[in-house]
Amino acid sequence: MSRMPATTSVSAMTKQEPARGPEQRKQDSLGRLEQDDDAWVATASADGVPCLVPLSFVWDRGTLLLATRRTNPTAVNVTPTGQVRVTLGHTRDVVLIDGTAEMVEGTDLPAESGDAFAAKLDWDLRGRPSWVYLRVTPYAVKAWREENELAGRQLMLDGKWLV
Amino acid sequence: MSRMPATTSVSAMTKQEPARGPEQRKQDSLGRLEQDDDAWVATASADGVPCLVPLSFVWDRGTLLLATRRTNPTAVNVTPTGQVRVTLGHTRDVVLIDGTAEMVEGTDLPAESGDAFAAKLDWDLRGRPSWVYLRVTPYAVKAWREENELAGRQLMLDGKWLV
Numbered sequence: 001m002s003r004m005p006a007t008t009s010v011s012a013m014t015k016q017e018p019a020r021g022p023e024q025r026k027q028d029s030l031g032r033l034e035q036d037d038d039a040w041v042a043t044a045s046a047d048g049v050p051c052l053v054p055l056s057f058v059w060d061r062g063t064l065l066l067a068t069r070r071t072n073p074t075a076v077n078v079t080p081t082g083q084v085r086v087t088l089g090h091t092r093d094v095v096l097i098d099g100t101a102e103m104v105e106g107t108d109l110p111a112e113s114g115d116a117f118a119a120k121l122d123w124d125l126r127g128r129p130s131w132v133y134l135r136v137t138p139y140a141v142k143a144w145r146e147e148n149e150l151a152g153r154q155l156m157l158d159g160k161w162l163v
Numbered sequence: 164m165s166r167m168p169a170t171t172s173v174s175a176m177t178k179q180e181p182a183r184g185p186e187q188r189k190q191d192s193l194g195r196l197e198q199d200d201d202a203w204v205a206t207a208s209a210d211g212v213p214c215l216v217p218l219s220f221v222w223d224r225g226t227l228l229l230a231t232r233r234t235n236p237t238a239v240n241v242t243p244t245g246q247v248r249v250t251l252g253h254t255r256d257v258v259l260i261d262g263t264a265e266m267v268e269g270t271d272l273p274a275e276s277g278d279a280f281a282a283k284l285d286w287d288l289r290g291r292p293s294w295v296y297l298r299v300t301p302y303a304v305k306a307w308r309e310e311n312e313l314a315g316r317q318l319m320l321d322g323k324w325l326v
Contacts, residue, residue: 037254038254038255039254040203040215040250040254042205042213042214042215043213044207044208044211044212044213045207045211046210046211047209047211048207048208048209048210048211048240048243048244048246049207049244049246050205050206050207050213050214050240050246050247050248051205051213051248052203052205052215052248052250052259053259054250054254054255054257077211077213080211081211081212083211083212083213084213085213085214085215087203087215087217090253091200091201091202091203091217092201092217094217096215096216
């Protein structure tokens with residue numbers, strides 16, 4: 001990974017926690033998926049213009065369920081290929097998820113999913129046709145904090161947890 | 164903007180701070196540019212694959228100076244168009260920057276810029292040819308915290324501060 005923060009210095013290194021093992025990283029990542037309210041969501045237009053916005057989400061059935069306006073770049077961008085990268089946490093405690101996004105109309109959303117979204121985020125947009133849900137199915141997950149966790153950061157590959 | 168967090172609820176609204184004015188947002192944004200160590204950096208491949216990584220930066224001459232490995236997707240992606248979106252802060256205190264990135268070889272970097280990068284991040288990669296600097300010149304900046312700051316979030320447009 002390309003970040004190389006101040007932790008390369010000796011002074012910063014002394015503050016570094018020991019690297020977590022893979023089981024702990026998976027547990028921490030699932031904890032973030034259950035408990036965090038927001039994610040950074042990156043998409044790209046077909047001609048290579050990046051988009052990055054914060055979106056609230058609920059972890060539902062092994063996917064991230066998000067919502068956005070139908071006309072927003074995030075919704076428009078996922079239509080051709082569904083390719084999306086989502087990060088949770090902050091820059092020194094990263095969960096990085098590559099996934100495939102599909103648009104789901106509120107009318108097509110399973111009731112339990114819409115209810116889970118509404119219960120967690122206090123926000124229900126079923127019946128509001130200018131909004132759509134996006135369901136992101138992860139196929140790759142990495143988790144790391146500081147430089148000493150760059151090794152071993154891959155937790156899911158090709159849709160399978162490695163741990 | 165597409166995020167619609169839990170702040171739409173009455174209970175969360177009561178915790179919301181008053182919306183900042185434009186001058187305060189600009190001042191806060193410049194403060195983050197001066198003081199934050201890391202940014203989220205989103206790029207896209209020419210065929211529309213999004214990339215998003217955390218990168219350390221220094222605010223140098225009105226640009227964000229970053230560094231990454233030459234072979235990393237971030238460096239590869241900026242070559243055709245230079246289009247990049249950078250966010251600072253967290254999902255409830257966002258500075259969102261659209262910019263144009265150019266690759267700068269360590270040998271071509273002004274000494275003051277390389278020195279500023281090294282001084283802030285304790286990391287000097289001049290003379291390490293597998294790494295390149297990226298200089299991001301902002302042309303649009305938005306800043307907002309919660310839903311009540313979505314209005315008035317545009318602070319820079321077409322490279323000019325609006326405030």
